[in-house]
Amino acid sequence: MEHKFEQISPHILIMHAEHATDRPVLAAITGERRTLLMDAGASPAHAGQFREELERRGCRLPDMLVLTHWHWDHSFGMSGWDIPAVAHEETAEALAALSGRGWSEEEMAELVQAGTISEASVQHIRLEYGDSGAVTIRQPDIIFTGRITFDLGGVTCELIHVGGDHSADSCVLYVQEDKVLFLGDALGPSVYGGPYKYSSTGFLRLLEMAYGFGAEWYVESHGVPMNDQDFRADLAPWERLARVVDVFGHNRERVVLEMKDYLKLEELPGDLLKGVDYFMAGPK
Template structure:
């Protein structure tokens, strides 16, 4: 009997944690759902990843208002995925910031991703009717830029391809707080459907070189202390390397995608099967790993129709 598609069966409410890490940095997490970050500066607030809809964003905004009445001046999109960007309109921010590559991905596949993710995550997209359309950045950059919230320095950096080609991180150098987006996960399965798996470990090496003391991951609770940050980075990298090497070996043997899916899932489940969204991610992860190992560098676009067909092919009886 096949598994229920993606996260359609994940309908139970999640406990939200809104945690102060430093005088300027907060984490908003919810038991493996996408994590958002909040930076409070002298003259305003920056939100890193917006939640999935304006209705969903209202809870984050309400929690921000318990700690400051300063305006939300900036929204930062770590990448283009709908669950992270479609809540942006709720904040009334002066600017929406992303990498140039993220804007390219929104133009190329944002509409398809919107429709695809709504089908994958029905609980996260409650209130989807409040979404006014795609979220477009008003400012983009290639490699790095600095925002000053009064006297607080926030560095935004594209450290290389990984979860997507356009991932950026937000870095508070004074307090060594890193907002990694989905480049790093904590107790949650990396989604690699749009990934560059061979590049991702090198990008993580550049993340590691920052030596964060606090890390707000793409999913999971914030990490506190250098050892905890390193454990999350190493755990993410270990998953990615085993995923890709196992898929690559199958492609070299000319095994089918379904055969490789069975091998990879069997290899990863003992160590990572308890991570959040493991069963959701694995069909998409293996499909992308199989493509990349077959020489397809630019990830194929996921549509709602492709999602369903792939799921039937890999998870069908």
């Protein structure tokens, strides 16, 4: 598998998302005194590949890591980093609930049944870990509520709890000097414990929050970095969809009609049709 790395701003190197096993973006933010790692990776192997690239480039290795939320692809790589880990209190609670359990087929099936993970996650964990099932859950060292600020030496990062449909513990990371906002998966739908679903009001709240930073670049964990103009253009149909759902509720036919009229299309694109279904499955 070929791994893609990119220096997206003066202080930030990322390892791009890889969709074969649902690996998210990893980022190293380097100041004059220390380096902060955003998300631990899906496995020690994932973590190791990013570390090797940092070493190859002569970058300062991470001194600490932060988690955007507890989901396996963001946190199971923690055991591959011998550095302090920072997480929101709800992230710590979720990881504590998984600590010490096994990851056999039967045990993962129990987690799916309980709505803790999805069948898609099971498939990706199998691919990431192979037959070993050697998952080690590490607990965070520093737990926060609300927000926490890191001074890396000429670079300031804020980790802020925002919640949302995807995961109640979702956090965003803002790198002030580089004007880069890492969104984690905060704008994503709920993916565990039932059909994918969105709350229109919740989605609009998060979008307003994101725009409020005045960032020049936005990075979602399973996407590619986008500048402000491209990000807003990419999210505009989704913002409109959420506003239409806010007005017409779960009248699917009317929502689809309004979106066709807005986009001047005879049929909605497949991703937006899925989006309609997500909102229809959300809170009424």
